[in-house]
Amino acid sequence: MVNLTIDGIKFTAPDGTSVLDAARRHGISIPTLCHHPKLTPYGGCRLCIVEIKGIPRPVTACTTPVTEGMEVTTINPYLEKLRRTTLELILSDHPNDCMVCEKAGDCTLQELAYFYGLRENRFLGERRIYTKKDGNPLIERDMEKCILCNKCVRVCNEIQGVTAIDIAYRGFKSKVCPPYERDLDCEFCGQCIRVCPTGALTGKMWTLKGRQKDIKEIDTICPYCGCGCNLTLNIRKNEIVRVTSREDTINEGWLCAKGTFGYTFVNNPARLTKPLIRIAPKNSNELRVTSYELKNKKDSEDLSLITRHSSLEKSLVTRHSSLFREATWDEVFDLIAKKFTKIKEQYGPDSIGSLSSARCTNEENYLFQKFMRAVIGTNNVDHCARF
Amino acid sequence: MAGLAAVFGSGAMTNSIPEIENNDVLFVIGSNTTETHPIIGIRMKKAVRKGAKLIVADPRKINLVRFADSWMQQKPGTDVVLLNAMMHVLLKNNLIDRVFILIRTEGFESFKEGLEKYTPEYAEKITGVPKQDIIKAALLYGNAERPAIYYTMGITQHSHGTDNVYAIANLALMTGNLGMESTGVNPLRGQNNVQGSTDMGCIPDQYPGYQKVNLSAIKSKFEKAWGVKLSNKVGLTAMEMMGAAIEGKMKAMYIMGENPVLSDPDMNHTLKALNKLDFLVVQDLFLTETAELADVVLPAASFAEKDGTFTNTERRIQRVRKALNPPGEAKEDSVIIRELSEKLGYPMKYNFIEEVFQEIGSLWQAVAGVTYGRIDKWGVQWPCPTLDHPGTPYLFKGGFPRGKAAFTVVEYKPSKELPDEEYPFVLSTGRHLFLYHTGTMIRKGDALSKVLPEAYVELSPDDANQLGVSNSQKVRVSSRRGSIEVKIQVSKRVGKGMVFIPFHYKEAAANMLTNTALDPIAKIPELKVCAVKIEKI
Numbered sequence: 001m002v003n004l005t006i007d008g009i010k011f012t013a014p015d016g017t018s019v020l021d022a023a024r025r026h027g028i029s030i031p032t033l034c035h036h037p038k039l040t041p042y043g044g045c046r047l048c049i050v051e052i053k054g055i056p057r058p059v060t061a062c063t064t065p066v067t068e069g070m071e072v073t074t075i076n077p078y079l080e081k082l083r084r085t086t087l088e089l090i091l092s093d094h095p096n097d098c099m100v101c102e103k104a105g106d107c108t109l110q111e112l113a114y115f116y117g118l119r120e121n122r123f124l125g126e127r128r129i130y131t132k133k134d135g136n137p138l139i140e141r142d143m144e145k146c147i148l149c150n151k152c153v154r155v156c157n158e159i160q161g162v163t164a165i166d167i168a169y170r171g172f173k174s175k176v177c178p179p180y181e182r183d184l185d186c187e188f189c190g191q192c193i194r195v196c197p198t199g200a201l202t203g204k205m206w207t208l209k210g211r212q213k214d215i216k217e218i219d220t221i222c223p224y225c226g227c228g229c230n231l232t233l234n235i236r237k238n239e240i241v242r243v244t245s246r247e248d249t250i251n252e253g254w255l256c257a258k259g260t261f262g263y264t265f266v267n268n269p270a271r272l273t274k275p276l277i278r279i280a281p282k283n284s285n286e287l288r289v290t291s292y293e294l295k296n297k298k299d300s301e302d303l304s305l306i307t308r309h310s311s312l313e314k315s316l317v318t319r320h321s322s323l324f325r326e327a328t329w330d331e332v333f334d335l336i337a338k339k340f341t342k343i344k345e346q347y348g349p350d351s352i353g354s355l356s357s358a359r360c361t362n363e364e365n366y367l368f369q370k371f372m373r374a375v376i377g378t379n380n381v382d383h384c385a386r387f
Numbered sequence: 388m389a390g391l392a393a394v395f396g397s398g399a400m401t402n403s404i405p406e407i408e409n410n411d412v413l414f415v416i417g418s419n420t421t422e423t424h425p426i427i428g429i430r431m432k433k434a435v436r437k438g439a440k441l442i443v444a445d446p447r448k449i450n451l452v453r454f455a456d457s458w459m460q461q462k463p464g465t466d467v468v469l470l471n472a473m474m475h476v477l478l479k480n481n482l483i484d485r486v487f488i489l490i491r492t493e494g495f496e497s498f499k500e501g502l503e504k505y506t507p508e509y510a511e512k513i514t515g516v517p518k519q520d521i522i523k524a525a526l527l528y529g530n531a532e533r534p535a536i537y538y539t540m541g542i543t544q545h546s547h548g549t550d551n552v553y554a555i556a557n558l559a560l561m562t563g564n565l566g567m568e569s570t571g572v573n574p575l576r577g578q579n580n581v582q583g584s585t586d587m588g589c590i591p592d593q594y595p596g597y598q599k600v601n602l603s604a605i606k607s608k609f610e611k612a613w614g615v616k617l618s619n620k621v622g623l624t625a626m627e628m629m630g631a632a633i634e635g636k637m638k639a640m641y642i643m644g645e646n647p648v649l650s651d652p653d654m655n656h657t658l659k660a661l662n663k664l665d666f667l668v669v670q671d672l673f674l675t676e677t678a679e680l681a682d683v684v685l686p687a688a689s690f691a692e693k694d695g696t697f698t699n700t701e702r703r704i705q706r707v708r709k710a711l712n713p714p715g716e717a718k719e720d721s722v723i724i725r726e727l728s729e730k731l732g733y734p735m736k737y738n739f740i741e742e743v744f745q746e747i748g749s750l751w752q753a754v755a756g757v758t759y760g761r762i763d764k765w766g767v768q769w770p771c772p773t774l775d776h777p778g779t780p781y782l783f784k785g786g787f788p789r790g791k792a793a794f795t796v797v798e799y800k801p802s803k804e805l806p807d808e809e810y811p812f813v814l815s816t817g818r819h820l821f822l823y824h825t826g827t828m829i830r831k832g833d834a835l836s837k838v839l840p841e842a843y844v845e846l847s848p849d850d851a852n853q854l855g856v857s858n859s860q861k862v863r864v865s866s867r868r869g870s871i872e873v874k875i876q877v878s879k880r881v882g883k884g885m886v887f888i889p890f891h892y893k894e895a896a897a898n899m900l901t902n903t904a905l906d907p908i909a910k911i912p913e914l915k916v917c918a919v920k921i922e923k924i
Contacts, residue, residue, distance in 0.1 A: 137837040161421075161432040161454065187820060188838060189425065205834050218710035221697045223690040223828070226576035227404065227426040228699020228766070233691055233710045240691060240711070250404055250703065250766070256425030257821055261835050265689070265828040266711065271672055272686035273715020282662060282682075323679060329716065329726070332683050337730040339666045339682075343638045350620065353628040353637050356589035357644025357720075358581035361695030361707055363743040364720040365580070365587035366595060367735065368643055371724050374613045375733045379600050379622030380637075383581070383589045384645045 004070040013066045020048055020061035023074060030074050033108055033197045034149035035062045039158055042150050046086050050074045084116050092123035095144050103199030106212040136184045138204055138261050145200040148174055152192035160191050190260035209241035224258045239267050275332040276324035349377035356383045390552030395787045401571030402535055403701040403780040408434045409569040412531035416444040417541020421451050422820040424575050442524045448880045457524045460882055461514040463813050464802035464916040470554035472510030473525040475502045482529030484563025491791060492560050498794035533569040544914040546803045546904040553795040560792055566783035576700035583698035591622030596751030612750055624910040632660035639666040643720060648676040649893055652901040652912040653868050686717035693719045694740050704757050705766035802916035803904035810918035812886045816897040819889040842895035843876040845887040851877045863922045869899035
């Protein structure tokens, strides 16, 4: 352990801690844009500068380890003036369009500009103008809003191990981009979006769906693989508008492409909304389905109908109505009860089988097998994915 | 899971996800972890960054290989030989844990004899992995302090899948690498609640909590709790039900949230089976391929529209919370089951969903200490028998549930269908990072599916040259059971003589081709190996 003084108060901190971490651990906040506790310190944004007795010039707190007897000053008029100037420089090359920015209200840069009261900027001049190159359907890259904090580059390399992006060029021309400035071609895990301190990286799917202040956050568990990642569903008007994850969870706040972007099925208009009863004769559709599966061309035509919003209803109606009619819950329950009872009487309970779902909750699976065992009277209950 | 259960008396991941980063050697076999379990993949990469050695055994050059110290590209279906040869090396180098073997296992002597012929030279011939690589990997694992093995469907989806699992268990047992933190055998479960639905007794031979249906004491316990007479006859597995339907013995089926038409092997077989039924009820979010065959389709609620719990691959029970109202008249599955049950004269009375969980705890000791209040922020890992029990991050600390763990003599059995002159390629199927299962959830038109809009078949550059085909060219891939048309993706990920097709695409359903040959014990189909041919169109 190391003894040190921060802003006149004595603290101890473990060896190897950075001044920034030591200060934060004791509730002293130092502004920063490029620091992330799970990534290597970078010292890029220059906002966490502090004065240390015996060192002539201010140093960055995130890259300076604590030493015995160190005396740190985190706030004084000189440091604040430097920070203010640094922020002004960053903002001089940042589009002033918070009113339409997805990130407004949840943006570290905006927060800092507010607290430093930056409205006028002394350094207005040449701006970096980027041509957008992103045909990818998931990650919106608005590089004019990028402040080169390097967090996305580090998370991609250090956490995800993909190294899809890096900083190219130098000085004023520096920019974060994939190799040869091509379009993004990566795992689309969205880790970079999660760490971006500005609106430079956002999800395309959540454009104009609602900013953070309008959002109700509900914690739940991801419905895809078995990792059991914790998701926070961001809900607005009975719709999931995006998915985030808390950092104090089993997945440490990281998600994959499916966890981040795979939620749209919930609000998909093709969801079933009413019980259906078959009207088409059976077996005739064995051929129908098989040919449907095999004829790529026909299939893709059919599906393009679904994706084209206007003709959505029509295509669904034709798909349903040739096979099924809508019914009430009472009607279908009566029908199922009648059929199951009859088949059970005629052929015995073991002539009824069932498949449960690895998608459903424990409680639902429990009730399902209880239903089959206690009500139908058979142990014919399995699920496809039990291996 | 049947394999592990037979060896240890319990078939789940022995360690937990946070322990991964403290492994000093990770042996990943038959698991494309970064794509199938991306977040566990992140932990593995973190372990490597912290200095752990990574051994990967996979027929494909998966992404994890980039981080590996040792990569063994075994031919599909030869895992037993590879593992036995590694054990042979460990035995010859005396890298075994004699005390562990003596105290906690049985059957070592006969097992030891069985290994004699699996020399690295023999293994090189069968698996195609150079013998020095096998020796290197074996020594890495054998000399490690906290090694763990990770596997998924690449190990189990074979006609000898249980043998593969036995071989993995043998490897961990002979080195005593079990029952400690960050050390064990970890089958990674493929779906959000596959652990939970197995725990909950959605298997034909067991009630919730792995309690056998054919033991009369257990049966009477459940009869008492549920107030009805129960059957002691072991039920049919999913694949057996399809067979029984074709034979006309199975008359009706109730399918909740599954799409066997696409997910089961040999699609034509499944279609035939389901069409033969007198009555089929399907309960799902969408009109799936399976639902199209149903007599009644019931609209269900999605995960975001219900309260309850999921159990993840490391046995952690976590809270699922309702965030939305279901669309239209769709109902939660639990409500549908209860209302239907009431119609059939057996009302299931619960005031709120946690009461169901409390009932589970009263019938299965291992979750008796779990309440919704306890798992509000962090999930608890079963076994957790009492309210003050902290849960169990790793299993077998004090011993195995079945007493002594058993070694199994495992002999190499070739896959049921091997390439021949007519069908010269080995086909393996699997999952892709951006897609999931049968596409019920990630659907056509979703942003994610646009990243990979079309099905593809991975083919090695050598084979592509020989066939005279190039990238993006459409070809016909056929097996003895069916054929599909799909685009070529020339890729160094697969070895020569092997092709890979992701199974998510219904317009080019890989399961038109796959083999229904079953593992005799676990009844799992051989989805990882079948013989195919490729023709230009």
